Amino acid sequence: MTDHAYNFAYLDEQTKRMIRRAILKALAIPGYQVPFASREMPMPYGWGTGGVQVSAAVLTPDDTFKVIDQGADDTTNAVSIRSFFERTAGVATTTATIEASVIQTRHRIPEAPLTEDQILVYQVPIPEPLRFLEPRESETRKMHSLEEYGLMHVKLYEDISRHGHIATSYAYPVKVEGRYVMDPSPIPKFDNPKLGDMAAIQLFGAGREQRIYALPPYTEVVSLDFEDHPFEAPKADQLCGLCGAEDSYLDEVITDDTGGRLFCCSDTDYCEGRRKAGHRGPAFPGNEAAA
Amino acid sequence: MTPLLSVQGVTKRYGAQIGCADVSFDLYPGEVMGIVGESGSGKSTLLNCMAGHLAPDAGQVVFDTRADGPKDTVTMSEPERRMLGRTDWAFVHQHARDGLRMGVSAGGNVGERLMAVGARHYGDIRGKATDWLERVEIDAARVDDRPTTFSGGMQQRLQIARNLVTGPRRVFMDEPTGGLDVSVQARLLDLLRGLVRDMGLSAIIVTHDLAVVRLLADRLMVMKSGHVVEAGLTDQVLDDPQHAYSQLLVSSVLQV
Numbered sequence: 001m002t003d004h005a006y007n008f009a010y011l012d013e014q015t016k017r018m019i020r021r022a023i024l025k026a027l028a029i030p031g032y033q034v035p036f037a038s039r040e041m042p043m044p045y046g047w048g049t050g051g052v053q054v055s056a057a058v059l060t061p062d063d064t065f066k067v068i069d070q071g072a073d074d075t076t077n078a079v080s081i082r083s084f085f086e087r088t089a090g091v092a093t094t095t096a097t098i099e100a101s102v103i104q105t106r107h108r109i110p111e112a113p114l115t116e117d118q119i120l121v122y123q124v125p126i127p128e129p130l131r132f133l134e135p136r137e138s139e140t141r142k143m144h145s146l147e148e149y150g151l152m153h154v155k156l157y158e159d160i161s162r163h164g165h166i167a168t169s170y171a172y173p174v175k176v177e178g179r180y181v182m183d184p185s186p187i188p189k190f191d192n193p194k195l196g197d198m199a200a201i202q203l204f205g206a207g208r209e210q211r212i213y214a215l216p217p218y219t220e221v222v223s224l225d226f227e228d229h230p231f232e233a234p235k236a237d238q239l240c241g242l243c244g245a246e247d248s249y250l251d252e253v254i255t256d257d258t259g260g261r262l263f264c265c266s267d268t269d270y271c272e273g274r275r276k277a278g279h280r281g282p283a284f285p286g287n288e289a290a291a
Numbered sequence: 292m293t294p295l296l297s298v299q300g301v302t303k304r305y306g307a308q309i310g311c312a313d314v315s316f317d318l319y320p321g322e323v324m325g326i327v328g329e330s331g332s333g334k335s336t337l338l339n340c341m342a343g344h345l346a347p348d349a350g351q352v353v354f355d356t357r358a359d360g361p362k363d364t365v366t367m368s369e370p371e372r373r374m375l376g377r378t379d380w381a382f383v384h385q386h387a388r389d390g391l392r393m394g395v396s397a398g399g400n401v402g403e404r405l406m407a408v409g410a411r412h413y414g415d416i417r418g419k420a421t422d423w424l425e426r427v428e429i430d431a432a433r434v435d436d437r438p439t440t441f442s443g444g445m446q447q448r449l450q451i452a453r454n455l456v457t458g459p460r461r462v463f464m465d466e467p468t469g470g471l472d473v474s475v476q477a478r479l480l481d482l483l484r485g486l487v488r489d490m491g492l493s494a495i496i497v498t499h500d501l502a503v504v505r506l507l508a509d510r511l512m513v514m515k516s517g518h519v520v521e522a523g524l525t526d527q528v529l530d531d532p533q534h535a536y537s538q539l540l541v542s543s544v545l546q547v
Contacts, residue, residue: 133392146370150377150407154392154399157406160413161398161435226413 009056009089015039019057019212023203026214031180032144033127038210048081048106049207051123055104058119058203059085064092066100071108071249071266078106097269107170109191111248111270114200116217122185124206127213129173129183149181152224160229172231175222182213182221189223190233190249196221238263241283243274293355295320295493296341296461301350303336309517310336314350316512316522320460323487323494325504325525327540328514334497335465337514341495342382342463343372354379354461377407381454385466387446390453391438397424397449398434404457423452427482444475448482455486462487462494468503480506501544505529513537 007013015037022036041049059065065085069078073095081104082093094100097112104121114120130140133151143151152173159167172189174196176182184195185204195202195215202215215221225231236250241262251266262283265271280287294317303310311333318324326334339345341352343364352364357379364372376382384390391400401420402410410416421431427448429441438446447467454462467483468476484507487494496507504511504525511528513521513536521534532538 146373148373148407150403150409153406153411154395154403157399157402157413157416158395161396161417227411228413 003087006088008061009059009085009091010042011039011053011056015053016057019053022212023054023057023214026203026212027201027216029180030215030219031176031182031213033211033213035210036212038207041207043080043084045208046125047077048104048123050205050209050212051104051106051121051207052081052084052205053207054121054203054205054212055085055102056089058121059089059091059102061089061091063101064094064099065089066094066097066103067105068103068108068110068267068269069106071110071251072268074268095269096273097267107186107188108249108266109187109194111265111267112273114198116199118200120198120200120202122187122202122204124183124185124204124209124211126171127183127204127206127209127211129171129181144180147179149175152181153226156224156226156229160226166225166229166231169234173224175224176215177220178222181224184221188235188249189231190235192221192223192231193233236263239281240265240271240274241281243271243279243284244281245271245274245279292319293361294318294353295322295355296495297351297353297361298341299351299353301337301340301347301352303333303340303345303347309333311340311514312517314519316519318461318493318495320493321491322510323492323496323508324510324512325508326495326497326512326514327499327501327504329499329540332514333517334514336517338463338465338495338497342380343376344382357460377404378457379460381457381459381462383447383450383454383462383464383467385469387438387443387450390450391446393438396435396437397429397441400438400449400453401456404453408457419456423456424449426486427452428478442475444471444479447471447479451483451486455490455492458490460493462492464494464496464498466498466500467496468498468500476503483507501529501541513540 019036022034026034041052067078067082069075085091086093097110101117102119106123128140130151133155134140156166170188171183171186172192174182174184197218199217201217204213223231238250239246242264245265248265248267248270250263253262255262296318299315301314302312314337328334340347347365353361354364355361398417398420401423402416405416421434424434425431429445429448438449468479508525511525512519515536521528521537529541532541
């Protein structure tokens with residue numbers, strides 16, 4: 001049910017060429033923020049306009065598209081972006097990570113390992129990792145070009161002095177190929193180790209801030225830390241209530257007003273796949289007695 | 292002996308206005324020089340030209356770098372100049388808020404320069420920060436407090452600690468005691484004098500307060516309308532001023 005009033009994938013071909021040029025430059029300089037002429041999209045800023053433009057530029061008619069929002073395929077944001085591309089590009093969509101060739105994501109990296117045939121597109125609210133420490137764009141650009149990243153550690157220092165450990169738990173800054181410090185978008189720091197050495201291409205689009213940056217396959221990505229406070233990738237010390245997974249990132253869901261709560265995989269596709277394979281968690285219906 | 296800093300013919304114009312004109316002098320290691328003059332006489336312009344904050348229209352500012360010997364800081368590359376700016380140079384602003392990060396704790400402020408040059412051990416950074424807070428007479432228990440909770444005098448002392456933590460060899464101070472009440476000024480001057488002598492700092496202090504230079508400076512330069520009108524040993528200039536403007540300046544000091 002393609003809407004023929006639009007060009008393939010909504011954006012006109014010249015715009016897509018412009019975005020592809022920015023993507024190529026971003027891939028050539030991993031971690032560097034490439035400015036691009038972000039377009040007005042038929043959705044508000046903050047809903048993933050950057051990611052949508054990058055997806056539109058890389059999609060081909062043969063692609064299979066998946067959208068995840070905080071790991072889930074069935075939230076408003078994911079459903080509307082998926083139907084946007086169903087309507088304007090007519091591409092096949094899926095919720096299965098392994099079947100998708102282009103995955104647009106907000107705040108998570110899928111649990112299933114990605115392959116060289118896949119592209120992961122991140123929605124980025126604030127691409128500049130130094131922004132809240134140094135408000136001047138002219139100054140942060142200079143700091144990137146001269147590799148002056150001492151300030152990033154001041155933020156981590158403040159965390160430890162206030163909380164006793166590095167309390168930054170999402171959008172945790174990383175250094176790419178020993179050069180650029182990059183904001184990995186607000187993914188939990190549990191996902192940080194997956195950024196490095198990944199087989200898939202990772203593209204980051206920030207629509208309001210008009211920046212694109214990228215990690216080519218198998219790039220070295222190191223999370224910043226102190227020698228005596230090394231980086232850790234923590235998760236809730238529980239197992240998934242539905243599928244019993246111990247290795248996946250968990251959401252805490254409040255189930256009633258008497259303190260009942262459920263921990264379950266934030267990656268819905270991963271959780272469903274495990275349940276289909278017969279795995280059961282302690283809170284799975286009919287399984288409570290066994291727990 | 293090589294001068295640590297050799298300034299030759301530095302000129303800065305703002306359109307038709309003269310900021311400072313044809314200023315030349317040498318500063319030797321361990322020496323403290325005062326620059327005095329009325330408001331608008333070009334003291335701060337000169338200081339900013341020497342610190343690399345402003346590009347002079349003409350002249351050289353030659354600094355004796357640790358690695359390569361004397362180098363002109365005006366023509367040196369920006370990364371090199373900024374590197375010197377966080378290691379061998381220090382700049383104490385008149386208003387502590389210009390030199391501090393007000394949203395970052397005292398310890399973070401002092402540690403920033405250490406982290407900028409590659410310190411990556413939290414315990415060491417914090418240890419050094421606490422040590423420096425004590426050296427500038429700030430209670431070590433306040434290491435995690437933000438500068439916004441500090442008094443004006445404490446903020447100024449924190450700024451000094453933050454600047455001196457990397458052991459710089461050249462310190463510029465722009466009215467370091469401006470805006471502080473006299474008893475706090477006296478304590479700060481006492482502290483500065485101790486630090487300058489202990490660390491063997493070479494410093495240039497810009498001020499309009501003659502008492503400050505009398506206490507701290509070995510040599511004195513008097514500026515008026517962008518020109519140096521008189522230069523010499525501090526006591527010599529203050530006790531026996533030769534130029535009409537220096538005489539006016541010395542006689543204008545209020546006596547208690």
